[in-house]
Amino acid sequence: MDIIVQKYGGTSMADAMCIKNVAKKVVAAKQDGFNVAVVVSAPAGVTDYLVNKAKEITDRPHGRELDMILSTGEQISISLLAMAIEDLGENAISFTSAQVGIYTDNNHNNAKIEAIDTSKIEDAFNKSKIVIIAGFQGVTKKLEITTLGRGGSDTSAVALGVALGAKEVEIYTDVEGVYTADPRMVPNAHKIDFISFDEMLEMAGSGAKVLHLRSVELAAKSKLPIHLRSSFNDKIGTYVIEENNLMEQVLVRGVAHTTNNAKITISNFINSSKNVAYIFNEIANRNINVDVITQNYFNNDKITVSFTVSEEDYERTLLIANKLGETVGAESVFGKTKIAKVSIIGVGMKSTAGIASRVFDCLAKNGIHIEMVSTSDINITCIINEEQCQEAVLAIHLEFNL
Numbered sequence: 001m002d003i004i005v006q007k008y009g010g011t012s013m014a015d016a017m018c019i020k021n022v023a024k025k026v027v028a029a030k031q032d033g034f035n036v037a038v039v040v041s042a043p044a045g046v047t048d049y050l051v052n053k054a055k056e057i058t059d060r061p062h063g064r065e066l067d068m069i070l071s072t073g074e075q076i077s078i079s080l081l082a083m084a085i086e087d088l089g090e091n092a093i094s095f096t097s098a099q100v101g102i103y104t105d106n107n108h109n110n111a112k113i114e115a116i117d118t119s120k121i122e123d124a125f126n127k128s129k130i131v132i133i134a135g136f137q138g139v140t141k142k143l144e145i146t147t148l149g150r151g152g153s154d155t156s157a158v159a160l161g162v163a164l165g166a167k168e169v170e171i172y173t174d175v176e177g178v179y180t181a182d183p184r185m186v187p188n189a190h191k192i193d194f195i196s197f198d199e200m201l202e203m204a205g206s207g208a209k210v211l212h213l214r215s216v217e218l219a220a221k222s223k224l225p226i227h228l229r230s231s232f233n234d235k236i237g238t239y240v241i242e243e244n245n246l247m248e249q250v251l252v253r254g255v256a257h258t259t260n261n262a263k264i265t266i267s268n269f270i271n272s273s274k275n276v277a278y279i280f281n282e283i284a285n286r287n288i289n290v291d292v293i294t295q296n297y298f299n300n301d302k303i304t305v306s307f308t309v310s311e312e313d314y315e316r317t318l319l320i321a322n323k324l325g326e327t328v329g330a331e332s333v334f335g336k337t338k339i340a341k342v343s344i345i346g347v348g349m350k351s352t353a354g355i356a357s358r359v360f361d362c363l364a365k366n367g368i369h370i371e372m373v374s375t376s377d378i379n380i381t382c383i384i385n386e387e388q389c390q391e392a393v394l395a396i397h398l399e400f401n402l
């Protein structure tokens with residue numbers, strides 16, 4: 001019997017009506033002849049509620065204890081869905097990650113899956129049961145509870161799909177697929193039928209939170225197709241698959257954006273690669289994620305580096321940057337919040353020149369100042385002011401006829 005893994009996100013599990021709707025979809029897949037493993041997220045808003053509960057107690061909750069509380073959200077969903085399925089006359093069993101054996105490293109709040117024991121799931125399949133598994137959570141070899149980072153249930157689903165040798169992973173959510181831009185920001189964005197793993201990696205990495213980045217990395221590595229679709233209708237959604245010749249050749253597949261970034265500049269210090277390496281090592285040692293980096297030389301002796309971090313990390317990064325600036329003899333260190341990142345993505349860029357200049361022209365025509373740029377062969381990312389983010393996304397969407 002073929003195995004299918006389905007994943008339902010928070011909005012799909014929001015209340016009793018939604019859960020009963022999910023149960024019907026799961027039962028339909030079982031009755032179509034599949035062994036079905038279902039991964040679920042906490043009901044919409046529950047994880048945020050739990051984060052806030054922790055923050056009422058302390059600003060800096062201990063990673064282990066935060067995981068202890070965060071992992072409970074998904075447990076609500078697994079039991080309710082199992083009940084709803086049993087109510088429809090099929091056998092179901094719910095499992096936490098610890099019960100299955102979804103093993104992770106011990107990096108609390110952002111753990112990586114290292115191994116999955118599939119024996120319990122396979123035993124349940126042999127008894128004709130539908131298996132419901134809590135997403136987002138894992139367990140270390142020492143049985144410490146971990147979580148995979150916000151949005152991590154997608155990654156749980158794909159990892160299970162790989163481990164179980166599933167035919168595909170269906171990710172059910174509150175939109176009908178991957179769109180040319182976030183449909184909440186661009187009302188006339190349209191659904192993409194097929195998108196390559198590489199493009200989806202860039203979209204997810206650039207802020208399209210419709211899929212958790214690591215879920216796409218895992219699917220790409222195993223060439224496991226993801227079908228991203230709506231849990232509120234039966235329409236075909238978007239297939240995330242390997243690039244092939246039949247894929248519609250477009251220059252630009254989509255635009256992604258993130259807000260809540262900050263930019264820090266350390267200016268005019270002695271031009272030495274040792275200094276640059278020292279700065280970024282010191283920042284990395286404090287577990288701060290640096291995103292876009294640019295370096296400028298005003299003359300051969302002096303160098304200026306700018307980089308972006310999340311707004312959440314801004315205060316402490318600026319503090320460190322000031323100290324590092326002193327050590328390397330920088331002229332000044334300054335920072336700025338309310339920075340947005342707008343990324344233009346498409347495999348067509350590999351073979352076509354002039355896309356970057358079109359992007360710069362388009363933003364200039366709309367009076368949008370670009371602060372930093374970074375590129376890969378299928379991605380052009382511009383750092384701009386947050387208040388112009390929507391304007392920039394809309395203008396680029398129009399410029400490339402998306």
Ligand code: ADP
Nearest residue numbers: 009010011173174178179181182184208209210
């Ligand atoms: P779930 O709870 O089901 O995991 P998420 O909220 O994590 O759902 O992801 C779905 C959301 O992703 C959509 O509601 C949409 O606003 C957002 N999104 C951002 N970029 C895109 C995009 N390019 N295509 C589709 N949705 C996107």
Ligand code: ASP
Nearest residue numbers: 041047136150151152153
């Ligand atoms: N419930 C978790 C979150 O809100 C995981 C997920 O939804 O994928 O981040």
Ligand code: MG
Nearest residue numbers: 009151209210
């Ligand atoms: Mg999600």
